[in-house]
Amino acid sequence: MQTIMPDIADTAEALQTGTLDWVGMGNIELPLLFSSKGLSDITVTAKADAFVNLQNEQAKGIHMSRLFLSLDTLSCEQTLTPSTLKAVLESFVTSHQDLSNAAKVALHFELPLRRSSLLSGKQGWKNYPVTITASLIDNQFLLEIAVDVTYSSTCPCSAALARQLIQQAFTEQFAKQQLNFEQIHNWLGSTEGIVATPHSQRSIANIKVKLACDSQEFDILALINCVEHELKTPVQAAVKREDEQEFARLNGQNLMFCEDAARKLKALFEVSNYQDYYIKINHYESLHAHDAVAYAVKGLPQGYQA
Template sequence: MNSTNLPDIAAQTTQQQQPLDWVGMQGIALPLQLAGQRLKALADAGVSLDRGDVRGIHMSRLYLTLQQVQDAALEPDLLKQLLARFLDSHHGLSRQAYVALRGEALLSRPALISPLAGWKSYPFEVRARQDPWGFHVELQVRLEYSSTCPCSAALARQLIQQRFTQDFADQPLNHARLLDWLGSTQGIVATPHSQRSEATLQVRLAERAEDLPLLAVIDAAEQALGTAVQTAVKRADEQAFALANGQNPMFCEDAARRLHDALLRLLGLSAFSLEVVHRESLHAHDAVARSQWNWHPAASPGSAASDMCQSRS
């Protein structure tokens, strides 16, 4: 039996006359090539159904077209071609096409001091949309870092000062004794708390961006934060990490501002939105800060262009 003998429900018309914003499939398993690796990903693919009288879209056409992304490095141009094919396969039915690809990029990260390295996983999502107003790509990535509470650090320093006053009251300062004291738990009587923290960065690419800036965004963010979680760690690396944390205490507000500045300096973006979550060890709840630049929905006519025109202030 060939397909012309099979009932085609999608081709039927419907009385309801209701166009739909998004119709498609979610959670399609797919290999991807990104950051020089072949990754396991999940994809959502869809189109608008602008003909209110048409019963259904052609799911299989989107599914089969999607298979083409596995053969080349994931770049904006590949996504643009993919969405153009989605629309070609739904000519007369759809004016908007969407794809979202989620996975985890495994990147090798060096130790702070020792000549070692290890792997770190960065969950990411790439979202692309083609509509009558243009082509839009967004990249989202999540990364982890350590944040030491600046208030706790100041409170700990105060306790250390008080202990010093107590232990050395009315005594001439003796270098050797002071050195011993500093190296003892007696001396450093209190330590600040720090916590594993998480930043989620969403960036919208400028119209003519040629690459997906996954590595650039991660590197800029980790540099701005200064205390990204580590992979391979020997004692020398842990000591360097302790120094980095001590020199770099931050509230969630500090982390959000640093990331905002870092993303503003990255070229090739037309907008971004970020959130930091400090999973507090002082509290049972999280401290959270958000920031954004130009991050309004780019679905309306002219908004993508106005994204491009706004100055980075």
């Protein structure tokens, strides 16, 4: 005879009645086959947060296992695309018919991409932290993708101050003598010639964009490429000396405060097809122990807030 197990989610009384905005699970370990335009489908090890609302005031709780098993089907039988993600949310709601009418899921993972060096033709792996968030609220499907892009920023103020010191060193060295090309050329190539260098820092742009609700595919590569192309100094994977020299040139030609980086990306996203955008720029200063930070959003009435 089969033993009937108690199911308190259905039978027990709630300690206190009331609705809840979101109930579910965080940090579910979930390998996924991620599909995105221009990339081979790739297995990523995601951490998932999965939720439904609880609109039944009397119910003891939601059925966590039903959310978990829907995600497991996505992991084992499907690839991660906008439509499979929407289907997961629909199954969250239909499996909680008397309890919930809204669902959301967030998938956090590192996406490894092959990146080319600046000049030498070498390649290497670079990991990008990605979060895909989707929700189904009032039958409206919302889809967004966030990525962190790491780059180098060289301080324009520090560069100007360094140039001044170089000018002063030049005056001290050459003011009282006839200028000689060979001598100046050699001096410029010495450490005395470059008496000061501006500080630069590893910096991160946190980017989030809202995709059209009828998107057929993710295109994370286009998003990362356009941000890196705009900033000009993304952190490199494979680096030979010619790449390092080119990186130094690019840094010198693209001096930027956090405001400059934020304005460049704002201008980029203003003319993009994304429904909304959120930018947070973090310059992890080497001059200070604190960070320089700038935010920008599209500014839609119901959109992202800075």
